Amino acid sequence: MNEPVQEALPAPSDLCRELQAWDRFGAATIEGLLEVDGHRVPTYTNEFWTSKQREGHSLHEISYRACFKPSLPAFFIDRLTRPGDRVLDPFMGRGTTPLEAALRGRVPCGNDVNPLSRMLLRPRLSPPExxxxxxxxxxxxxxxxxxxxxxxxxxxxxxxxxxxxxxxxxxxxxxxxxxxxxxxxxxxxxxxxxxxxxxxxxxxxxxxxxxxxxxxxxxxxxxxxxxxxxxxxxxxxxxxxxxxxxLADTSPLWRNESRSLARAAVLTTGPAQDISALPAASVQLVVTSPPFLDVVQYAADNWLRCWFCGIDAQAVPITMARNVADWQSAMHAVFVELFRIVRPGGYVAFEVGEVRKGKVQLERHVVPAAAMAGFTPELVMINAQEFTKTANCWGIDNMKHGTNTNRIVVLRR
Ligand SMILES: C[S@@+](CC[C@H](N)C(=O)[O-])C[C@H]1O[C@@H](n2cnc3c(N)ncnc32)[C@H](O)[C@@H]1O
Structure with missing residues (x-):
């Protein structure tokens, strides 16, 4: 019997070409170059997914501070993994990445320093009737x-x-x-x-x-x-x-499939710098957004939820870097761990939002920290919401200040 032929995943250059030619929402991509510490990384700015509020599966509809939209992990899961691959978020929050992975037939893996995250995600991976x-x-x-x-x-x-x-x-x-x-x-x-x-x-x-x-x-x-x-x-x-x-969008077919994916899931609680439950070279794709400097107070935001679940919110060792150098060194330690976990040829999509009104561009600090751990920085994707409406009056300069953007550094192992 013939082995099933596996479709090849796109090379980084294919992804760059797709982003260059992107016009799904009516605007052309703005191309740029990020130069930092001897690295030259192409940047692509456009609206890559819709800014509509309710665009994902109903199971995603729980709130969590600084969560990203399901379309963000969906974009990378579709392009950079195959069914059955492991997809990880080491800072999973409400678990948007692992849930989206499971909805697309991938094995969900997630970690967060707060035990609350596992409680939020696990039941949605294999929901009851x-x-x-x-x-x-x-x-x-x-x-x-x-x-x-x-x-x-x-x-x-x-x-x-x-x-x-x-x-x-x-x-x-x-x-x-x-x-x-x-x-x-x-x-x-x-x-x-x-x-x-x-x-x-x-x-x-x-x-x-x-x-x-x-x-x-x-x-x-x-x-x-x-x-x-x-x-x-x-x-x-x-x-x-x-x-x-x-439960509105759950189909009997997916429920069936989701049981085996949920059984294979690896969900851990601890610092992203040490996810020893995951073996070396076991994950195809990481899609994540880390805590950004000290801008979001996860302990204060979650105190009542933690109380309800019997978690001491003050005792959860959340990374709260006060300055960029501390943040970069914490992220370097995470990249060292991800380099161990991601398999050769696999990817990391590392999302950093806008910090301090766009004055701090965290992607500039991600690129050297990841490269030092062994990753190849391939590109930076900047998803600008409402981009199509305002694209005509924006120059590259305006992009640096003020809009609500996701900035995603794509790294290859
Ligand atoms: C930006 S949120 C992630 C949100 C997530 N992308 C979602 O869609 O829900 C960052 C998360 O990192 C967690 N966190 C903070 N420091 C951590 C650490 N050292 N290791 C693992 N998780 C950490 C926080 O508890 C928070 O849930």
Whole structure:
């Protein structure tokens, strides 16, 4: 019997040609050159994926601070991997890269220093049926006789808080006993995502968007200013509604396939500098976006989610570099680890957003740090949202300042 013929993956020069010729959203690509420490790396600026909010699979629709859109990993997964390949994000956040990998038939791998990430991703890799979710939440006893925390009462109605406390205790107890099953895992993920937000679809009174929990002191001020008190919420109904929305796009065919991909998944908690669970040369593609200097306060943003999951947010050793030199040296250590994990001929797509209003161009620091670890910097892709609308009035200079861009350094192992 003949072996199936595997389609060749594009060489870096093919990718460059595709980006040069890109006009899917009506504008031509602006080409440039990044010169740093003796490296000369071509840059391509255009709108490479749509800026529309809701463009991915419904399972992605959970919020996380500084997450990227599913179209970003999808772009690289489609071009630089084959079905069955391992795709990794060492700073996975809500797990956009590994989830998108699984949706495209690749083996999902993800790591984050915060254990919360695994709790957010794992249940979405192999989701339960809606009926099982509804039956479980309906059957749970949501009464809680303990004392209520005054700081939490600024967010939640006392009865809602009792239900939240009951759910929290249930998940912690089941987890500690090793009895947390797939339905519990799903319910915990949905509850985490419904804790706080700015509509009646959340357990809380109006507050910051769901990916940023404010402090109790700040929330007291918000309540005073808006003259509001936390209303009673139907926790069961909210959980069922969100589960239905998340599961809307799941097909029976994918559910079947996803089980084996979820079993093969490698999901770890720890620093990206040391992912020893992944063997050498085992990953075809990394798509990631690291913490950018000290711009996003992940510990503060996630304090309430961490509380719910029994995680001490202050004890999570998040990389918080204050200056570019420290950041670059932390990223160099990550590249050394990625060089071990990625197989020869594989790729890393390393996304850095805009920092300090575009004054710091982190891609300039990524290129030498990655090259020192052994990678070949192939190109920098700059995805500018709303690019097509404004392309006519932008020069290269305008691109440096001010727009909302993804800047992705593509490296080859
Ligand atoms: C920009 S976010 C990633 C978001 C992700 N791309 C998504 O779509 O959700 C950066 C993540 O890095 C994690 N992190 C910070 N320092 C880390 C470290 N040293 N090792 C691994 N993860 C780290 C943070 O917890 C945060 O989830």
């Amino acid at each position: 809606l009926g099982a979710v509804a039956a479980r939440i309906d059957a749970l006893d949501l009464s809680f006789g303990g004392e209520l925390d005054g700081d939490l009462l600024v967010f939640f109605h006392p009865e809602t808080l009792r239900a939240i406390e009951a759910l929290r205790a249930y998940f912690l107890r089941r987890d500690a006993a090793g009895e947390l099953d797939a339905v519990d895992d799903w319910l915990r993920m949905v509850c985490v995502n419904r804790l706080t937000g700015h509509s009646s679809g959340f357990f809380s009174v109006y507050t910051l968007p769901p990916n940023q929990a404010t402090s109790p002191a700040q929330q007291r001020k918000i309540n005073e200013k808006r003259d509001q008190e936390p209303p009673l919420r139907d926790v069961r109904a909210i959980v069922k509604k969100k589960s239905k929305a998340l």
